[in-house]
Structure formats: structure tokens, C-alpha cells
Amino acid sequence: MTTVNTKLDRRSFLKVSALAGGGMMLSFSWLAGCKPTPEEELGLPKEWFELNSYIKIGENGAVTLYSPNPEFGSNVKTSMPMILAEELDTDWKNVFVEQADFYPERFDRQFTGGSQGIRMGWRPMRTAGATARALLVNAAAQTWNVPSTEITTSAGILEHKASGKKAHYGEMASLAATLEVPEEVQLKDVNDFKIIGNSKKNVDGENIVTGKPLFALDHRVEGMKYAAIVHPPAFGMRLKSFDKNSVSGMHGILDVFPISVFKDDYTRNSFDTTTFPEIVAIVGNSTWEVMQAKKSLKVEWENAPETSFQMAGWGGNTSSVSIPAGLENSSVHKARMAEYSQKPGTILRRDGDPEGAFKKAAKVIERTYSAPFLAHNTMEPMNCFADVKGDKAVIYGPTQAPEFIMGTLVQALGIPRENIQINLARMGGGFGRRAYSHHLVEAALISQKIQAPVSMVYTREDDMSAGVYRPAYSATYRAAMDENNNLLALHVKAGGIPESPIHANRFPAGAIDNYLAESWDIPSNITIGAFRAPRSNFIAGAEQSFLDELAEAMGKDPIEFRLELLKRAETNPVGENNDYLPQRYASVLELVREKSNWNSPQPNVSRGVSAYFCHNSYVAEVVDTVIKNNQPVVESVYAAVDCGIVVNPDAARNMGEGAIVDGIGNAFFGELAFENGTPTKTNFDKYRMIRHKEAPKKIEVHFVDNGEEPTGLGEPLFPPVFAALANSLYKATGKRYYEQPFAPQLEMQNLKM
Amino acid sequence: MALFTLNINGKTQEVDVDSNTPILWVLRDHLDLVGTKFGCGIAQCGACTIHLDGNAVRSCQLPVSAVGSSVITTIEGLSENGNHPVQEAWLEHDVPQCGYCQAGQIMTAAAFLKNNPNPTEEEIENAMNGNICRCGTYTRIKAAVQTASQKL
CATH class of the missing domain: 3.10.20.30 (Beta-grasp domain)
Structure with missing residues (x-):
């Protein structure tokens, strides 16, 4: 048991009688995996008693748990309440889960991203659950006139064994809600967990499979209008003028006007990445009508000059950011990346004497890897419901980061923060895209202009062509070896448009005496942002493909080779800032070796391995491919994951499987190219997404059971797939794959993709 | 109009x-x-x-x-109480992540199984190939379709 001080986190224990803004509680649902039978069903209580921000209990013993973070498919809406329920020591079948509104006074870090939901929520959720339990115990002690230390709890029942007294939580809830919050509470021993570690079904599962309204786009209110947007056709262009009359006579069209997301003097935050700050809004009576008007609207665009704006950094410093002018082309991007990879970069880390080692090397291997821009392509396009009237605004939208868009809303609307309520919709995917939430501002501005509720939606074409993309990257790896194929030095130089993917202190830094990491970047006006495992999603593929080639050159087994390097990093590390733990890294390689039966693969199967550390977690993956009917088929994928304690194992496996499928899809097909600033693909007819037939036939996700506190999970399984696939394909076809996506090269080898 | x-x-x-x-x-x-x-x-x-x-x-x-x-x-x-075998199989395999594509997946699967109640894996992949799941729940979708086929 651990004792924690509840004062560290007072805001979770505020007792507020009502939710701000009335809330839009759309997500009231039973939690039980199967439908509760009448005997089990508690139903709604007559009265709720609030024990803290996260927990209220009804007189009948029913429990409501608020899930603080926005849900985009990573299962936080089920997993985070599981942590609360564990420490509350309640019965999961008596639990209702509600999505919390954005309410920073009550909840910590309502942000979904960086794979940090469970890691950062772990301690606050446990403390909130344990504190509520302590209040119930104290209420029982007072009622029964016995010492609280003699009271035990189990599955929502309080018991004093000596006197034989028993009560369910509901019977003590009204008194518990009036008691002082204890200054210290006990957390459970990890070995006593009953809910954490035991799979629970998705709390929204039944609503999803029956088509209940769960998404912002499903929200309907009386008098609501529909809106579409028209944005510049190319990066590097801006609005010049538009002809309202070109659509004003169309049936169902109510208004056409420009909106501007930023006021001139506004200092942006680092999540204020807005693709096109000035766009035209079309408002009408139905989605179809505004989409038709969108096609007919006559708009003139012009080339935008170089612009600059002020941006507030995390430390409170403000810097000036410049956006270059021009209409960019992928062919030019590629040429410039090739040029930069030959020039000296910014040195990020140097261990030993890498230059000297390369001079005396008997053999040098140099390989360059590259990858294009990627569109997030969430299945639910950007959209938002907003109702702005006078000086009050209610926003119900898909956002991963309400905190980061609140200030933008305040300046755009000219409405004080306390009058703006952001309610968190379930998101139809996020993958980083909805950390940039200017779609909320656009809907709010449209609603403000018409002083009526509005549902604004992007077409798929808008969504794909006005993105906040994964950058284009390139990395050059060089290895120096002596005449006996011993590794003398490693040099990585990597960059991108417009940011570098490099993590200079990650493996294999720390395992090699002579190491050099250099970085470069090329400015661009194409908007980029977080995409599942930012930077790692490229550099892992490059690094782990290169290590595979090195192992081969040295005549070593690829897993053995990595383990040797990790042993070196563990026993005699080079440098001081290595940001990974070699033993945990090695443990996932060992686990995947065991689970994939690495040393005795199925006949005719080509396998590749890869391992990576990011978001505080370690993942190793083995991909098995076969060539069937002239087509590469991913037969099996084995993943070994060290993310500490796994809260909801089956859901965690589901997300891991999804990350693997996502990685294979992007490795084979993912590509967004630009011609004169315009994306060459704007819908799924051209932008190829992985489909059922291309998915692996089997995926196994295994977790290291080490009882460590939880770390990231949504992202870490994604980056290693690229190299595991490339290394496996190499075994199958005899060719290395340096350029993503791989499909064009595979097609040139006369394989069917 | x-x-x-x-x-x-x-x-x-x-x-x-x-x-x-x-x-x-x-x-x-x-x-x-x-x-x-x-x-x-x-x-x-x-x-x-x-x-x-x-x-x-x-x-x-x-x-x-x-x-x-x-x-x-x-x-x-699709069903009176969300109890179509395909819906039940979806819950049994806890298929959805974000959930946005799943209604479409379920409708495709339900129509497919009506015409082909005992499909092979390859037939399932072909039938479901027109439905994109960005979260990548394909392996679970296939398993759920197989489960549903046993109940139909």
C-alpha cells in the first residue's frame, strides 16, 4: 500500500453542486460488458451524492464515474474510469460512465495525445478513487460508531466484521459527501487489483453497434443550421474575393461570409496550427445544400506573401514565426532533402571521435531513407457544433486538446473564457490531427455571425487538402566497420520539411563509442503537426532498417545484434543523456523472440524484426510475410510491449493491433504529394488506405508483466512496424526498401499490390 | 424540391x-x-x-x-434491441475503437452473411474490403464476422 497526500491534487476534490454550462450529457450508458439482467440492474438512483469531481454515488449504490479525457478510440473512456473504480473498490457492474465536459477547475489534463492519458492520469485517478472510498469508510465509522481502521470494503460493500455490520456504498453516500476530505489516503497494493488488469468491454460498445448519436456530427438541436467551408486550393494561397451572388439564389442557402480564425494582434500558442486562417463559410438548411453551393461559389484566390506571427512558447517566451511564400512541389522537396542530407547539419550529439573512426574504417555502409507527407484521414471529417448567442458560447466538437483551443476561441469570439463551454464529443479518430482544433473556432465564428446553432462539416476533400500533416522526412545513416566487421562508429543525419525527426539520445546512442547525430530542416508553408508517434513514426523505420542491414553485414542475428548493443548500453553506457533503459528494451526483444518462435519460423515465411522506444514504452515486433500469387501478404505480426501495468488488456491489445495495421498501411501505401501547393490526392479513390485484404492475417500482442507504473500505449506500437515490415520484405524479395511508401517499388518488382 | x-x-x-x-x-x-x-x-x-x-x-x-x-x-x-448476431459478435470481440466506421462495417457484414452464411476467410476479406477502418480493427472484424456466421 502507498500513502498519498490528497493536497497535491485539490482540484479533483472540489465539490461543485452543478456542472458548468448545464453540460451535454450525451453518453450515459451502462458499463457492464453484457446487458445487466433485471436482478443485477440497479437503475438510476433518486439522488446523486458527489464525493469529488470524478465520482458520485446514488442512494441505491449506483456509481457515476466521469471520464476526464476526450475519447478518440484509445479506450480512455473505459480505462480511466476503471482506475477510479479500482481504488473506489466498487463493483464494475454498478458503474455508469459519463464523458466529462471540458472543466479544468475540476479535472486534470483533459488532453488526449502523446500516449499520456493513462500514465498522467494514473496517480490522480487512483487518488480520487481512494479518497472517495475513504469518505465512505469514515461515514460508516461515524454511523456505526466504530474505528474506521476496522472497516473493510469490497465491491461496493462496507463491512465491520467484529459487529457484523454491513452497508452498500449508497447507504453511506449522503453522509460521506458532507465529510472533510482526508489529508492522506491509502492506495491499494498492485497485487490486490481486481478491476485493473481484467478486461472490460468498451463502455460505448452498445451505442456504437446500434448507431446511437455519439459524435459531434450527430448532434441536433432545434433551429440548427448547416455550414460548409471553402478554403484556398493550395498552400501558399489566400482568399482575394468571392461572389456571394453566385450561390445566394440556390435553394436552402441562407448566408455566405468570410471568417478569420485569428485577430491580427493575437499571440498564437504552439497548437494554433491553422491550415487556412481565412476561409469562406456557407450556411444553409441542410448539409447537401451547402455542399452543392460550395461547388458553385465563385472565389478568387491569390498568392500569399511571406507572413509572420507571434507564438507563445511553453516557457512563456514569445517568438516570431515566419511562413514562407510560394507554391511548393514534392519533386522540389525531394531534391532539396537530398541536397540537405549531403550538407553539414546542426550537431545534436557527438560521442568519442566519429570523424576519426570513419577515416580509419575498412568499410563504410551508408543508406538514406525517406518518407512523404501523410494525411491523418480520420474517418470522421473535421466538424463541429456551435451555439453562440450574445456573449455565451457552447461548443460541442471533436477535439483532443480543448485547453489549447480555448484561448483561440476567446480572442476569435471576443467572449470571456468563463462564458465559453466546450463539451467533448467522442471523436471518429484523432491520430494527432484533432490536437489542432481550429474547426471548433470556425464553427463558433459561423454561429456567432448567424446567432444560431450550427453544425459545420468538412467534406473529405476539405479534410485531406486542408490538413495538419505528418511532415516529409529523410535520414542518412552511416556505419564505420573495421576489417573484422566490428562496428566502430555510427553517424545519423536526419531532417525534414519543415521539422527534423531525430531523437539524438535514443538507442543506439549510448551503445556505440563513436556516435554523431546531426539535424536539418527546410521551411515550408505546408502545415504539419502531430501524427501518431510524431518523428518516431519515421526515424524508427530508418534506424531499425539500418540496424538490420548492419547485422547482416556483420553476419549476426538481428535480435542478437540489438541485444549486444543493449548489453553495452547497460553495462558500460556511452554518454550521459541516454533516454532509455537498456534492460527494458532488451526484455521486449527477448519476449518477441520467444513468442514469435524466432529461431524456428514457419516454412516459406520471411520474417523481419524491429524494436523501438517512445512515449516511455518499449516495443519489439516481428513481421512474417509470404509472397502468395505474386503478392506480398503479411501473414503474422508478433508484438512484445513493455508499457508497465496494463489497465484494460483486451482493449490494449485492440489498440496495439490497430497501430500495427496502421503502420503496415502507411508503410505500403501512405503518401500525400504536392503540386503547386495542392495535394495530389483529396479522397480515398486516390489516397490509398489499408483495407481488410491487406491487413495481417494474424496479430499477437504480448505484454511484459513487470508491475511498473503504466506508460504510453496508443503510439509506441506504430513506429517499429515500418522496419519490421521492410526487413521482412527484404527476406522475401531480396531488396531493401528505403523509400516510403513501399508499394511503388514492390510493383516495379512485378509484385501485385 | x-x-x-x-x-x-x-x-x-x-x-x-x-x-x-x-x-x-x-x-x-x-x-x-x-x-x-x-x-x-x-x-x-x-x-x-x-x-x-x-x-x-x-x-x-x-x-x-x-x-x-x-x-x-x-x-x-437492423435489429429490435441491438441483438442482431452481427451486433452481438461485434460486442463479443469488442471490435470498435473510435467507432465511426462500425455501423457501415456491421451493415456490410449483415447483408453479406445473409447471402453467404458460411463464408471462408477470403470471402470475408473480399466482402468487407470496401469498408475502411482507420483504427485498423480488421482482424477483429474478421473474427466477429466468423463468430456471427456461427450463430446465424
Whole structure:
């Protein structure tokens, strides 16, 4: 048991009688995996008693748990309440889960991203659950006139064994809600967990499979209008003028006007990445009508000059950011990346004497890897419901980061923060895209202009062509070896448009005496942002493909080779800032070796391995491919994951499987190219997404059971797939794959993709 | 604008809309049946899949004027209490992540299994290939279709 001080986190224990803004509680649902039978069903209580921000209990013993973070498919809406329920020591079948509104006074870090939901929520959720339990115990002690230390709890029942007294939580809830919050509470021993570690079904599962309204786009209110947007056709262009009359006579069209997301003097935050700050809004009576008007609207665009704006950094410093002018082309991007990879970069880390080692090397291997821009392509396009009237605004939208868009809303609307309520919709995917939430501002501005509720939606074409993309990257790896194929030095130089993917202190830094990491970047006006495992999603593929080639050159087994390097990093590390733990890294390689039966693969199967550390977690993956009917088929994928304690194992496996499928899809097909600033693909007819037939036939996700506190999970399984696939394909076809996506090269080898 | 009488989920509904309006938007904007999702608008992703006389069709490409007296079923009408074998199998395998594409996946699977109650793995992959799941739940979808086929 651990004792924690509840004062560290007072805001979770505020007792507020009502939710701000009335809330839009759309997500009231039973939690039980199967439908509760009448005997089990508690139903709604007559009265709720609030024990803290996260927990209220009804007189009948029913429990409501608020899930603080926005849900985009990573299962936080089920997993985070599981942590609360564990420490509350309640019965999961008596639990209702509600999505919390954005309410920073009550909840910590309502942000979904960086794979940090469970890691950062772990301690606050446990403390909130344990504190509520302590209040119930104290209420029982007072009622029964016995010492609280003699009271035990189990599955929502309080018991004093000596006197034989028993009560369910509901019977003590009204008194518990009036008691002082204890200054210290006990957390459970990890070995006593009953809910954490035991799979629970998705709390929204039944609503999803029956088509209940769960998404912002499903929200309907009386008098609501529909809106579409028209944005510049190319990066590097801006609005010049538009002809309202070109659509004003169309049936169902109510208004056409420009909106501007930023006021001139506004200092942006680092999540204020807005693709096109000035766009035209079309408002009408139905989605179809505004989409038709969108096609007919006559708009003139012009080339935008170089612009600059002020941006507030995390430390409170403000810097000036410049956006270059021009209409960019992928062919030019590629040429410039090739040029930069030959020039000296910014040195990020140097261990030993890498230059000297390369001079005396008997053999040098140099390989360059590259990858294009990627569109997030969430299945639910950007959209938002907003109702702005006078000086009050209610926003119900898909956002991963309400905190980061609140200030933008305040300046755009000219409405004080306390009058703006952001309610968190379930998101139809996020993958980083909805950390940039200017779609909320656009809907709010449209609603403000018409002083009526509005549902604004992007077409798929808008969504794909006005993105906040994964950058284009390139990395050059060089290895120096002596005449006996011993590794003398490693040099990585990597960059991108417009940011570098490099993590200079990650493996294999720390395992090699002579190491050099250099970085470069090329400015661009194409908007980029977080995409599942930012930077790692490229550099892992490059690094782990290169290590595979090195192992081969040295005549070593690829897993053995990595383990040797990790042993070196563990026993005699080079440098001081290595940001990974070699033993945990090695443990996932060992686990995947065991689970994939690495040393005795199925006949005719080509396998590749890869391992990576990011978001505080370690993942190793083995991909098995076969060539069937002239087509590469991913037969099996084995993943070994060290993310500490796994809260909801089956859901965690589901997300891991999804990350693997996502990685294979992007490795084979993912590509967004630009011609004169315009994306060459704007819908799924051209932008190829992985489909059922291309998915692996089997995926196994295994977790290291080490009882460590939880770390990231949504992202870490994604980056290693690229190299595991490339290394496996190499075994199958005899060719290395340096350029993503791989499909064009595979097609040139006369394989069917 | 024109008046259309539609048979949706066993009910007769009247709508007054432009005759080119895709059924997707008639369902969502005019009849409050929002379970059918908008994904791409060009019949490439399958999020908008409904049944027309029992066959899976993409509602984003089906103009209201083309429906005539055909019977429309949406996810809301697939079963009385969410207990269609495909829906139950989806829950059993806890398939959804974000959930946005799943109504379309379920509608495709339900129509497919009606015509082919004992499919091979390859037949399942082919049948489901028109429905994109961005979260990548394909292996679970396949397992759920197999489970449902055993119950049908």
C-alpha cells in the first residue's frame, strides 16, 4: 500500500453542486460488458451524492464515474474510469460512465495525445478513487460508531466484521459527501487489483453497434443550421474575393461570409496550427445544400506573401514565426532533402571521435531513407457544433486538446473564457490531427455571425487538402566497420520539411563509442503537426532498417545484434543523456523472440524484426510475410510491449493491433504529394488506405508483466512496424526498401499490390 | 424540391427534398437517423452503408429519387434491441475503437452473411474490403464476422 497526500491534487476534490454550462450529457450508458439482467440492474438512483469531481454515488449504490479525457478510440473512456473504480473498490457492474465536459477547475489534463492519458492520469485517478472510498469508510465509522481502521470494503460493500455490520456504498453516500476530505489516503497494493488488469468491454460498445448519436456530427438541436467551408486550393494561397451572388439564389442557402480564425494582434500558442486562417463559410438548411453551393461559389484566390506571427512558447517566451511564400512541389522537396542530407547539419550529439573512426574504417555502409507527407484521414471529417448567442458560447466538437483551443476561441469570439463551454464529443479518430482544433473556432465564428446553432462539416476533400500533416522526412545513416566487421562508429543525419525527426539520445546512442547525430530542416508553408508517434513514426523505420542491414553485414542475428548493443548500453553506457533503459528494451526483444518462435519460423515465411522506444514504452515486433500469387501478404505480426501495468488488456491489445495495421498501411501505401501547393490526392479513390485484404492475417500482442507504473500505449506500437515490415520484405524479395511508401517499388518488382 | 415517400426501418416516411439528395443526407439531416455516417461522399469508404432491399449499398451515392418503393434498413433498424448476431459478435470481440466506421462495417457484414452464411476467410476479406477502418480493427472484424456466421 502507498500513502498519498490528497493536497497535491485539490482540484479533483472540489465539490461543485452543478456542472458548468448545464453540460451535454450525451453518453450515459451502462458499463457492464453484457446487458445487466433485471436482478443485477440497479437503475438510476433518486439522488446523486458527489464525493469529488470524478465520482458520485446514488442512494441505491449506483456509481457515476466521469471520464476526464476526450475519447478518440484509445479506450480512455473505459480505462480511466476503471482506475477510479479500482481504488473506489466498487463493483464494475454498478458503474455508469459519463464523458466529462471540458472543466479544468475540476479535472486534470483533459488532453488526449502523446500516449499520456493513462500514465498522467494514473496517480490522480487512483487518488480520487481512494479518497472517495475513504469518505465512505469514515461515514460508516461515524454511523456505526466504530474505528474506521476496522472497516473493510469490497465491491461496493462496507463491512465491520467484529459487529457484523454491513452497508452498500449508497447507504453511506449522503453522509460521506458532507465529510472533510482526508489529508492522506491509502492506495491499494498492485497485487490486490481486481478491476485493473481484467478486461472490460468498451463502455460505448452498445451505442456504437446500434448507431446511437455519439459524435459531434450527430448532434441536433432545434433551429440548427448547416455550414460548409471553402478554403484556398493550395498552400501558399489566400482568399482575394468571392461572389456571394453566385450561390445566394440556390435553394436552402441562407448566408455566405468570410471568417478569420485569428485577430491580427493575437499571440498564437504552439497548437494554433491553422491550415487556412481565412476561409469562406456557407450556411444553409441542410448539409447537401451547402455542399452543392460550395461547388458553385465563385472565389478568387491569390498568392500569399511571406507572413509572420507571434507564438507563445511553453516557457512563456514569445517568438516570431515566419511562413514562407510560394507554391511548393514534392519533386522540389525531394531534391532539396537530398541536397540537405549531403550538407553539414546542426550537431545534436557527438560521442568519442566519429570523424576519426570513419577515416580509419575498412568499410563504410551508408543508406538514406525517406518518407512523404501523410494525411491523418480520420474517418470522421473535421466538424463541429456551435451555439453562440450574445456573449455565451457552447461548443460541442471533436477535439483532443480543448485547453489549447480555448484561448483561440476567446480572442476569435471576443467572449470571456468563463462564458465559453466546450463539451467533448467522442471523436471518429484523432491520430494527432484533432490536437489542432481550429474547426471548433470556425464553427463558433459561423454561429456567432448567424446567432444560431450550427453544425459545420468538412467534406473529405476539405479534410485531406486542408490538413495538419505528418511532415516529409529523410535520414542518412552511416556505419564505420573495421576489417573484422566490428562496428566502430555510427553517424545519423536526419531532417525534414519543415521539422527534423531525430531523437539524438535514443538507442543506439549510448551503445556505440563513436556516435554523431546531426539535424536539418527546410521551411515550408505546408502545415504539419502531430501524427501518431510524431518523428518516431519515421526515424524508427530508418534506424531499425539500418540496424538490420548492419547485422547482416556483420553476419549476426538481428535480435542478437540489438541485444549486444543493449548489453553495452547497460553495462558500460556511452554518454550521459541516454533516454532509455537498456534492460527494458532488451526484455521486449527477448519476449518477441520467444513468442514469435524466432529461431524456428514457419516454412516459406520471411520474417523481419524491429524494436523501438517512445512515449516511455518499449516495443519489439516481428513481421512474417509470404509472397502468395505474386503478392506480398503479411501473414503474422508478433508484438512484445513493455508499457508497465496494463489497465484494460483486451482493449490494449485492440489498440496495439490497430497501430500495427496502421503502420503496415502507411508503410505500403501512405503518401500525400504536392503540386503547386495542392495535394495530389483529396479522397480515398486516390489516397490509398489499408483495407481488410491487406491487413495481417494474424496479430499477437504480448505484454511484459513487470508491475511498473503504466506508460504510453496508443503510439509506441506504430513506429517499429515500418522496419519490421521492410526487413521482412527484404527476406522475401531480396531488396531493401528505403523509400516510403513501399508499394511503388514492390510493383516495379512485378509484385501485385 | 419534391416529395418522396420512403420505407425506412419498417416505417413510412415522407420527405420534401431536392431529388438529387443522397439518401445519406436525407437520413441524417431530415429524419434524424444519424447512425449512418458520412466518410468520403464518393462510395469509397463504406461508412454510409445501408441496406436497400436487403443489399448493402453506399447511401452517399444513392439519390433519394432512385429509391422508389425499395425497403431501406439502417443501423438503427437492423435489429429490435441491438441483438442482431452481427451486433452481438461485434460486442463479443469488442471490435470498435473510435467507432465511426462500425455501423457501415456491421451493415456490410449483415447483408453479406445473409447471402453467404458460411463464408471462408477470403470471402470475408473480399466482402468487407470496401469498408475502411482507420483504427485498423480488421482482424477483429474478421473474427466477429466468423463468430456471427456461427450463430446465424
